[in-house]
Amino acid sequence: MSERRPELRIGDRERDAVASALQDAMAEGRLTMEEMQERLDAALQARTYADLDALVADLPIDPPSAALTSPRPSDPRLLRAPGSSVEDRLVLDAGWSSVTREGRWEIPPFVRINGAVGSVRLDCLQATTRSDIIDIEVIGNAGSITIVVPQDWSANLDRLSAGWGSAKSKVAAQPSRGAPLLVLHGAMGWGSLVVRHANWFDRRRLRKQGILLDPPRRPELGR
Known part of the structure; x- marks a missing residue:
C-alpha cells in the first residue's frame, strides 16, 4: 500500500x-x-x-x-462528482426530514430531487454552473420543493406533471444571454414545488454575510 x-x-x-x-x-x-x-x-x-x-x-x-x-473503484463514474451524467445524477432526497443545498457550490448538469414526505430547498443564489441547461428530474411524492435562483436564471416546467400537487414558477421561462436554464421534468404527486428569485428573507440572510444580490426585477416574470 x-x-x-x-x-x-x-x-x-x-x-x-x-x-x-x-x-x-x-x-x-x-x-x-x-x-x-x-x-x-x-x-x-x-x-x-x-x-x-x-x-x-x-x-x-x-x-x-x-x-x-x-x-481505485472499478466503476469510472465513482471517480467523478455526482451529477456529471444522466446515469449518475446528484440526488437530493428528503425522506422524512429536510435537505438543503445553499451557499457557494457548483450545481451539476443532472440533478434528481425527491420531496418524499419532507422538504428540499435548492438554493442557487451563490451557486455556479458550467452548464447552459440543468436537467432536474422531480419526484414530488407528498413533500415540498423550493428552488431559489439568481435574477438572470430561468426555469421551464412544461415537462413537469403537477398531478394532485402543485408546481409554480415565478421566474422567466426563457434564459438571459449566458445564464443557465433549469428544465424540470417528472411528476409532483401530492407535493408542491415553487421556483422563485430571492425574497426579503433570503436577501436579509445574505446581507448578514456581507453578500449583496442584484435588485429584484419589476415586474417579476412568471409561468
Missing part, C-alpha cells in the same frame, strides 16, 4: 466532494450554517489534501487523503 502523502495537490473533484460533505453535515445538525460557510470558503481555497483533511477532521467521514491509499 502506498504512502498517503497529504501534501499532494488536489483538484476541483476533491474540493466538490468536501463541499458536499460539509453541506450534508450541516443538514444533519453537526455544523452550524456559519461553520459550514467558513469551511466552504476554506475548501474553495484549499490546495492540498492536508488542507481538506483539516476541514473534516471532526466529522465522521474518512479524510480526503485516505483516497490516496484506497483501491
